Amino acid sequence: MESAAGRTQRALAVWLVIAQLLQIVAAQDLQVDFYGGTCPSAEKIVRDAVEAAVAKDHGNAPGLIRLHFHDCFVRGCDASVLLDGPKSEKVASPNFSLRGFEVVDAAKAELEKQCPGIVSCADILAFAARDSIELTGGKRWEVPAGRRDGNVSINAEAEAMLPSPQLNVQQLTDSFTRKGLSQSDMITLSGAHTIGRIHCSTVVARLYPETDPSLDEDLAVQLKTLCPQVGGSSSSTFNLDPTTPELFDNMYYSNLFSGKGVLQSDQILFESWSTKLPTMFNVLSTTSFTSSFADSMLTMSQIEVKTGSEGEIRRNCRAVNPVVEAPSPL
Ligand code: HEM
CATH class of the missing domain: 1.10.520.10 (Peroxidase; domain 1)
Incomplete structure (x- = not known):
């Protein structure tokens, strides 16, 4: 006769095997053309x-x-x-x-x-x-x-x-390292600020009470006009890349050289990478920037993904699926 302790041990061993199997199923890799067979379009x-x-x-x-x-x-x-x-x-x-x-x-x-x-x-x-x-x-x-x-x-x-624009270089780097991304990924991905907008509420800390001396003077005047200290609207917006605001190019980096980076964290990163990370100069060629950007996005888009039997496929992206009641036995 098996003892109670033996039974418990056996149950534990079976559970461990099941848990490992579940993990294997869950850890399936992501695949290109994953929907080729189930939803080709x-x-x-x-x-x-x-x-x-x-x-x-x-x-x-x-x-x-x-x-x-x-x-x-x-x-x-x-x-x-x-x-x-x-x-x-x-x-x-x-x-x-x-x-x-x-x-x-x-x-x-x-x-x-x-x-x-x-x-x-x-x-x-x-x-x-x-x-x-x-x-x-x-x-x-x-x-x-x-x-x-x-x-x-x-x-x-x-x-x-989520990293705040007020962090220093070490804190910014830490927030990316925590997610398995390198400092080089961080600098490359920050190049996304070559398109899009920033709100006055985000930028005012660089304008008042003192103007951040690293800001280009003309840009500071434009920003102050759009975002006055008193009476302005915090919902007014400014282009993150004042030079080619709608183009996914590497102007973001060139802007930083001339004090035309609007976001404080970008300026802080620039002051560090432009002197200490010479390899990052590759972002100054449009072709190598867009390739490095694609590589770093590929890494970012695989952070802690749920696969296999984890999570669910939501029917509505704004809400988890309703729990389906099992039919009660007759
Ligand atoms: C390094 C750390 C980062 C910080 C501190 C940061 C912070 C910010 C802030 C404060 C804004 C403007 C928000 C507003 O005022 O409305 C912004 C905009 C934006 N960020 Fe970042 N960001 C960072 C990295 C990234 C990364 C890695 C990406 C993408 C890969 C990205 C993509 C964008 C885009 C595209 C916009 C414009 C959004 C729009 O126009 O709606 N950012 N970011």
Whole structure:
């Protein structure tokens, strides 16, 4: 007869094997053309939605790129940033100006019509970021897919994980290292600030009470006109790249050389990398910048992904799937 202790040990061993098997299933790698067999038009549907949205409002391109970044840095690339809720990531202060949610909704609605329950919201974000970069002049890359959607979204986690523009170089580097990204990835990915906008509420700390001396004088005057210390609107916006604001090129870096980087963290990074990281000068050639950018995006888009049997495929990107009650036995 097996003792109670023996039975417990055996049950534990069986459970460990099951847990390991589950882990193996969950750790399946992402794959290029993941939806080839189940929803062959998935990437085209997303692309069409992004193209239509960017044609209507160019700001959707930077919006979608940033959405993917803010998603991946909190609980991995699992679309947690898309979940609605009074305490979800969306309401965290670094997310106050996120945009592009409606574009994801439009893509998802079409995907649910053509291939219900197949394509994750997390993959839509990864495809849409890639398409936005290509549509604005950057380099295209193949996006490995198979991410599953998470069902937790907590504003405090977004506050803790997303880098603030007021951090110093070490803190900025730490926030990327925590996510498995190198300093070189950080500097390259910050090149995304070659398109998009910044709000007065973000920039005023560089203007008042003292003007940040590293700001170009003419740019400081323009910023002060748009964002006066008293009576201005915190919702007014300014182009992050005042030179070629709608083009995904490497002007962001050239701007920094002439004090025309609007974001404080970019200026801080520049002061460090331009002297201490000579290898980063490769970003000063457009071709090598766009290639390095694609490589670093590929790394970022695989942060802590859920695969296999983890998470779920949300039917609506803004809400977790309703729990389906099992039919009660007769
Ligand atoms: C290095 C750390 C980073 C910091 C501190 C930072 C911070 C910011 C801030 C404060 C804004 C402007 C928000 C506003 O006033 O509305 C912004 C905009 C933006 N960021 Fe970053 N960012 C960082 C890295 C990144 C990365 C890695 C990406 C993408 C790969 C990215 C993509 C963007 C884009 C595209 C915009 C413009 C968004 C729009 O026009 O809607 N940023 N960022």
